[in-house]
Amino acid sequence: MEGMFYSTQEFWTWWIAVYLFLGGLGGAAVVVTILTNMYYKPHKQLVLWGSIGAFIMLSIGSLLLFVHLLHHLAVINVLNPMVLIEKPDAWISWGTQFIVWMMVWSMVYTFPYMLESPFWAKMPVVGMILNLFGWAGKLSLKFHSIIGWLAVINGIGTVFYTGLLLQSFPAVALWHNPGVPLLFIVSAFSTAMAFLLLVLDLAIKKREEDRPIRVLYERTDVILITVELVIIFVFFHFTTYGLESARHTAQLLWQDMGWIVGFVGFGLLVPFMIELKGVLKGWSSPAPVVFAAILVLLGGYLLRHYFMYSGVYERPYPPQHLIEAPPAVM
Amino acid sequence: MSQHYAMVIDLNTCVGCNACMAACAIENQTPVWKNRWRTYVHDMVIGKPGGEIRRRFLPRLCNHCDNPPCMSVCPTGATHKLDNGIVLVDDDLCMGCRACAMACPYDARLEVTYEDIEIGKEFYGTLHHRSNPSVDKCSFCAHRVLAGRKPACVETCVGSARLFGDLNDPNDEVAKLVASGVAKPLMAHLGTRPNVYYISDLERST
Numbered sequence: 001m002e003g004m005f006y007s008t009q010e011f012w013t014w015w016i017a018v019y020l021f022l023g024g025l026g027g028a029a030v031v032v033t034i035l036t037n038m039y040y041k042p043h044k045q046l047v048l049w050g051s052i053g054a055f056i057m058l059s060i061g062s063l064l065l066f067v068h069l070l071h072h073l074a075v076i077n078v079l080n081p082m083v084l085i086e087k088p089d090a091w092i093s094w095g096t097q098f099i100v101w102m103m104v105w106s107m108v109y110t111f112p113y114m115l116e117s118p119f120w121a122k123m124p125v126v127g128m129i130l131n132l133f134g135w136a137g138k139l140s141l142k143f144h145s146i147i148g149w150l151a152v153i154n155g156i157g158t159v160f161y162t163g164l165l166l167q168s169f170p171a172v173a174l175w176h177n178p179g180v181p182l183l184f185i186v187s188a189f190s191t192a193m194a195f196l197l198l199v200l201d202l203a204i205k206k207r208e209e210d211r212p213i214r215v216l217y218e219r220t221d222v223i224l225i226t227v228e229l230v231i232i233f234v235f236f237h238f239t240t241y242g243l244e245s246a247r248h249t250a251q252l253l254w255q256d257m258g259w260i261v262g263f264v265g266f267g268l269l270v271p272f273m274i275e276l277k278g279v280l281k282g283w284s285s286p287a288p289v290v291f292a293a294i295l296v297l298l299g300g301y302l303l304r305h306y307f308m309y310s311g312v313y314e315r316p317y318p319p320q321h322l323i324e325a326p327p328a329v330m
Numbered sequence: 331m332s333q334h335y336a337m338v339i340d341l342n343t344c345v346g347c348n349a350c351m352a353a354c355a356i357e358n359q360t361p362v363w364k365n366r367w368r369t370y371v372h373d374m375v376i377g378k379p380g381g382e383i384r385r386r387f388l389p390r391l392c393n394h395c396d397n398p399p400c401m402s403v404c405p406t407g408a409t410h411k412l413d414n415g416i417v418l419v420d421d422d423l424c425m426g427c428r429a430c431a432m433a434c435p436y437d438a439r440l441e442v443t444y445e446d447i448e449i450g451k452e453f454y455g456t457l458h459h460r461s462n463p464s465v466d467k468c469s470f471c472a473h474r475v476l477a478g479r480k481p482a483c484v485e486t487c488v489g490s491a492r493l494f495g496d497l498n499d500p501n502d503e504v505a506k507l508v509a510s511g512v513a514k515p516l517m518a519h520l521g522t523r524p525n526v527y528y529i530s531d532l533e534r535s536t
Contacts, residue, residue: 003374003376009431009432011428011431011432012428012432065427069425069426069427070424070425070426070428070441070442070443070444070463070464070465071421071424071425071426071462071463071464072425074406074408074422074423074424074425074426074462075425077405077406077407077408077423077425078405078406078425083405083406083407086407087404087405087406087407089402090402090403090404090405090429091403091405092403092405092427092429093405096405168399168402168403168429168433169399169403169432169433170399170433170435170520170521170522171399171433171434171435171517171520313435313437314517315435315436315437315516315517316388316516316517317372317374317388317390317437318372319437320365320366320367320370320437320440323365323370323372324365
């Protein structure tokens, strides 16, 4: 066919960006906190923040997705674990199961710590539930390592899912390539590091005691942001010199100040420089690292937001949503 | 061997009367009140001002791909493929996540919401048959085809621009046109192996 039309879509917009952002962040937070607790430095408070934080994030993200479904009752079809046998080729099937089981296992892993915490024990409804299921906490401790690994595996699955979902759509050059999962996975772990640095600096506030963990997270985040910058450069090259659909994406992304200044500038470069200075020479106050962590989190959302709005379809006709209604139907 | 249904659309004979759109809308109760159709005829202009300009009517619909990306991304199995090649949506299973709409290179999906179901009750009256919201698409009028009839758009086409047939039957007109190479699919490079083929108007006239 002769002329081609290039357009973005309006099916999945900001709410999917929020879902992917919170899913990646929550999944990675569970993985990092539980692995830290099991193999680096036991830290009950960090696990509490990681698991409960992830539970809230995944609940918000899943709720957004649920609210936007067209047929809410049919969601039962994807919540049923048998979906993995019936539809193993659909990433949403895997993602839903990873999210559900990550939430379950991370909360079971965290349960004994909640029992020990006066904050949770005194909370009206939660305290009552904790009292009722105290035996489950003891059982959880007995199999703590296995439960931890179950949460970690499902957390990794959740992070992978948020990266692989967009790759399933073959018509859009920006999405259907191996760089997208890598970018989203790296970004998910980077935002998790940022979130946990905020938790350590603003909530737990045991600066000297937690110094080894903070240093580890800061160094890891610097490496992750570096990798992210490399992947973004590869995407710049891919979109600018690639397929026509990708070139239209390049026109959307690389002429948008929100992407260039907001995401690349303040979401990656500025926190990279702040954290690099912290890693090399240190900061006398936690404020710069807190600022950098907030920027990383904002950048993590902006990345997904721009990806959703910049995927360009190439077709020999204009998209349905841009067609004017015929007069007879008006 | 079972059938392998396909459609050939001859752009030389489509006159842009939109009868196919009307027939499909009534047959399948699509939400036309919000300008969403299972099949749509684009009225396009080809050429540049000052040069030779042509008017083209380009009908579009679900391509019933042999490798449908909408089916592989569907998490509930609502989008499924029959042995005869027709890709269908089971609106009991569809939760309306729109992953299929994102995956479809042909923009063939349309949303049917709770509100559309209610409007449809008034619009289509006692014949209204939709009960669940879904991400809808052309079904090649599978209910008619299984009863030995042609899809509504094919049956109503005044220019015989739409032909429907079986690719597995070498004597079928559609199979012959496809085998001859005159009829070509859209965006075959994506690997979806579509089953809607087009005979170009420009190729015949030059």
